[in-house]
Amino acid sequence: MLIRPSTTFAHPILSPHTEDYGDRTFDITIDVGEAPDAGAVELKGACTLDDEAVRQLVTTQHATLGVVVECLETYFQRFFPVGLEAFSLDFPYGELRGRVAVQAVLAASEDNVPLESDSIPEDYPPHTRVVRRGDVIAVSTIHTFEAGLDKFLPMESIFHLVSSENVGEGIFLVELDNEAIRIEVNPKLYTMIYGIRGTSMRDILLPSLFLPAVMTALDAMRNSGYEAHRWHRVIEARCSNEGIVIDSGTDLAFAAQKLLDAPLGLLQGMFKEGEQ
Numbered sequence: 001m002l003i004r005p006s007t008t009f010a011h012p013i014l015s016p017h018t019e020d021y022g023d024r025t026f027d028i029t030i031d032v033g034e035a036p037d038a039g040a041v042e043l044k045g046a047c048t049l050d051d052e053a054v055r056q057l058v059t060t061q062h063a064t065l066g067v068v069v070e071c072l073e074t075y076f077q078r079f080f081p082v083g084l085e086a087f088s089l090d091f092p093y094g095e096l097r098g099r100v101a102v103q104a105v106l107a108a109s110e111d112n113v114p115l116e117s118d119s120i121p122e123d124y125p126p127h128t129r130v131v132r133r134g135d136v137i138a139v140s141t142i143h144t145f146e147a148g149l150d151k152f153l154p155m156e157s158i159f160h161l162v163s164s165e166n167v168g169e170g171i172f173l174v175e176l177d178n179e180a181i182r183i184e185v186n187p188k189l190y191t192m193i194y195g196i197r198g199t200s201m202r203d204i205l206l207p208s209l210f211l212p213a214v215m216t217a218l219d220a221m222r223n224s225g226y227e228a229h230r231w232h233r234v235i236e237a238r239c240s241n242e243g244i245v246i247d248s249g250t251d252l253a254f255a256a257q258k259l260l261d262a263p264l265g266l267l268q269g270m271f272k273e274g275e276q
Contacts, residue, residue, distance in 0.1 A: 001077065002070055002103050003139045011128045012120045014054055014106075014138035021119040024051040026138040028067070028104040032145045039093035041147050043069070046086045047104055053117035054138060058084055058106065062113045063137055065106045071147070073098035079105070096147040098233075099240055104140035108133055146240040155238070155260055158231040159183055159210065163190035172209065174216045179230040183213055206263030214256040221246050235259065 005017040012020035016027055026049050033042040047065065049055055057063035066081045067089070074097050080089055082104075108131045115129045115137070131137060160180040167173055167186045175182035185193065193205065217235055226232045239246060244255050257263065 002068055002101055002142055003105065003136060004142075009136065011131055011135065012115055012117075012124055013136065014051060014117075016141050020121070020124075021051055021054075021117060022121075024054075024117070024119045025049070026051070026054070026104070026106070027140045028102070028143065030102055030143050030145070032147075034147065039097075039148070041091040041096045041100075043089040043091070043102065044086070045082075045088075045102075047082070047084055049084060049106075049138070051117050051119055053115075053119075054106070055084065057108075057113065057137065062109055063106050064109045065104065068101075068103045068105055069096075070101045070103075071096045071098065098146065098148060098237065100145055100147050102143045102145075104138075105136060106138040108135045108137060113137075144240065146237045148237065153234050155210065155214070155234075158234050159213065161185065161190065161193060163187045172213075174213050176217060176220055176226055176229070176231070181213055181217055181231045183209065206260055211256050211260060211263055214259055215252045218246055218250065218252050218255055222248060222250070 005015075012018075014021040014024055014026045016025075026047075028045050028047050030043060030045040033044070034040070035042075045067070049058075049065075054063075058065050064081055065084060066079045067087065068077070068079050069089070069091075070077045074095060076095050080087075111132045113131050113133075113135075115131065120129065158180055160178070160182050162182050162184045163186075164173075164184040165187065167184050169186045169188060171186075172189070173184040175184060193209070196204070214235070217231065220226055221232065221235065238244075238259050239255070242258055244250070244258060246255070
């Protein structure tokens, strides 16, 4: 189980979110490798622990260091004991998909483990400096990554262009209640769009058609209701991979441009080619 920054303890905790150990550091770095064809994930990492008294608890086996890996989409949650230095974890097909959270945790391996670090402030009374078996001694930041193929899918794959007599010329409507985002256009515009999709002129579609459609989808994702749709899963995976958080304060225009790889740049390049 992940330990959130808001969790409180009755004893000192070494963590990036507390000052119980002064400027001492406990955290991990992770490097994620994926085999898309096999759906497997390899997680490599290393631990940073610069408090000597806490390190001694691990080397003397008074405390156990491990990594918690949690994936809510596949109901996966497990604690993996690791060493003080580098570690490597392998996950076969199906174990991890979607958002994955990783956190290092150091816990007491037995009762009456003393916390003797000189970095602990003096105002901690003696009874708080002794922990029991299973008590948390140190926790890292919660690191996240996106597992699976959704983040690699092109954004264009989530759109479905539809011809509709009910749409006026020169405008389009966005419909989100399907697996793909339906973009409904007038039959004349539909024919024109399909005529340029196989040419360099297709770059016009990104800023003029797909950009506002993505903004509409991002706005809808601020609330629940569309999670089961494929377009939602793809955009959510891309947002996670790009570090985009969708909430009431999200700049939708900027987020959509980032997801579409700065589409106005493509448009600028197209006009430069025309001038040559």
